[in-house]
Amino acid sequence: MRPVWQALAWTGGVVGAAVTGAVVGVAAHSTRAQRRSDGALLEEKPGGLLPDRQSTVAADDGVPLAVQEVGPLDGGAAELTVVLVHGYAMDSRCWHFQRRDLPELTGPRVRLVLYDQRSHGRSGQSSRSGSTIDQLGRDLDAVLRATAASGPVVLVGHSMGGMTIMALAEQRPELFRGRVRGVALIGTSAGAVGAAGLSRPWLSRYNPITRGLSMVVGVQPALVERIRRTGDPLARTLIRRLGFADRDVSPAVVDLVAEMIGATSVEVVTDFLETIGTHDRRAALAALAECEVLVLAGDSDRITPFSHAEVIAGELPTAELVQVESAGHPVMLERHEVVTEQLVALIRRAYAGEER
DSSP, X not given: OOOHHHHHHHHHHHHHHHHHHHHHHOOOOOOGGGOOOOHHHHOOOTTTTSOSEEEEEEOTTSOEEEEEEEOXXXXXXXXXXXXXXXXXXXXXXXXXHHHHHGGGOOSSOEEEEEEOOTTSTTSOOOOSTTOSHHHHHHHHHHHHHHHOSSSOEEEEEETXXXXXXXXXXXXXXXXXXXXXXXXXEESOOOXXXXXXXXXXXXXXXXXXXXXXXXXXXXXXXXXXXXXXXXXXXXXXXXXXXXXXXXXXXXXHHHHHXXXXXXXXXXXXXXXXXXXXXXXXXXXXXXXGTTSEEEEEEETTOSSSOXXXXXXXXXXXXXXXXXXXXXXXXXXXHHTHHHHHHHHHHHHHHHHHHHHO
């Protein structure tokens, strides 16, 4: 007979898989009756939803990264490149509104570069050993070398995307003393998730639910996949409640987040849990001292609470710290007008500094 503690651990793992698997691993397939038209979300503009160029960039370990580029809407020459880096269990579609609206900007005209992180979206699958934030930093470096080899750059990262930028700053601090003129860190953390007085993110390695999911996937991946396939209504409810603050958020936005999350396999979800849990790059933030920096998060972010944004801003006294009211973790979708307005201000500050 198995020891009692093993039985309890197994039970806890199954519960963890049921809850966390639903949140970070189930696609919510809504019927047309459940949707209402969201003109702002579904509207397509030339240069907005359709990329001007698509390519594949090989990471240093050979994993193919799917890249899209969008030029200025008016056809003029771009004066600055903005690279948008998405977070964990999402893909480049999370920047829907920003890729639609930023190409309209003039003074400066911007060129957007968006890519899917390894094992996410249309990019290639990584090994577990390659599923680290260190490697994501090197991937971003490869994308920059391939798509923005010259000219001023602004890097924008959400959640794990912000951690990716911090990893690049740790690896190549010289980039942030010249080429990279601005950085936006959105809904992210510099680490120290276990520090006293600092809220622990949902995906912390100290969270018994996420630990339970990782344990069960290691021995029973088929069980978690069955939960994913059968838990759609629960999943959509949990995604809405955990991810968003606004009860009136468009179902189309919730569906988009659910589709991105649901496209991420449970193996990928668990492959990245350890690196997120051990991420600690407060020291790397010093490399951003010469950049224009925006630190932004929702006031109701349950994944990486606003206290993590405050820690980052505390390390960068000249950074702009913005708390977005009535916003959860996917703040760039839930409060896209505010986020885009703040990004435009950051881009203009960065470009003004480049001109000097």
